[in-house]
Amino acid sequence: MAKHAMGDERTASALLEEHLPRVYRFALRMTRDAHAAEEVAQEALLRAWRQRRRLRNHASLRPWLFQIAANVWRDRLRRDKRAAPYQHGCEELAAPTTWSPEQAMSDAEEARLAVAAMDSLPARQREVLYLHAVEELTIAEIAAVLQITTDATKASLSLARQRMRVVLKDVFQERFGG
Incomplete structure (x- = not known):
């Protein structure tokens, strides 16, 4: 079923879109730069879209997307030969509270x-x-x-x-x- 879901363009698009925030957060942890993380996440989802029919098991979608994002980041590092500076705060990771x-x-x-x-x-x-x-x-x-x-x-x-x-x-x- 999952293989068929990723073959269906509308369903695949929705599944990838659903995972974008997690892929972005993962990219942010790797890149330490909000702009670079956005680019890595977008490129990872674009590559995933192009390769969506290769995914054999829907349960492995998230790890597969993280692997693609990690590969995108490694490719960028090899290409740029430098690491991006730290430019984000912890607000993306802090859970909202309703305490005092x-x-x-x-x-x-x-x-x-x-x-x-x-x-x-x-x-x-x-x-x-x-x-x-x-x-x-x-x-x-x-x-x-x-x-x-x-x-x-x-x-x-x-x-x-x-x-x-x-x-x-x-x-x-x-x-x-x-």
Whole structure:
């Protein structure tokens, strides 16, 4: 059914459009630049549209789109031979709250600190952690997206978690005691 859905232009267009925000957020984590992320996301969806009949299983659409986006970014890096500067804030990742203004400020600060800690990670660890924690991909899906082994994925995830614990340790001890 999914293969047929991606073959139907209207359905395929709707499915790809539905995934655009997630692909953009993934691209933003990789590029660290809103404009570059928009270009990567758009190019990824364009490539996906052109290759839509190759998708065999609808359940693998999201990892497939992330893999295309990662490839688009790698292609751009190879072409440009430089990384884009960090130009976005954490507002894209902070969940809206309906608590008190003090709680909202506290939540925003936590999100800012988490984003800063994540940004301090090496690129591979940052990508793996984002795909696992935010996009909820499995280890196998992440490995496919990033074109690395599952062992390398597990190792990168473990190192990313360790580094995040170290970076955020003082913050959480101060806030929650310990």
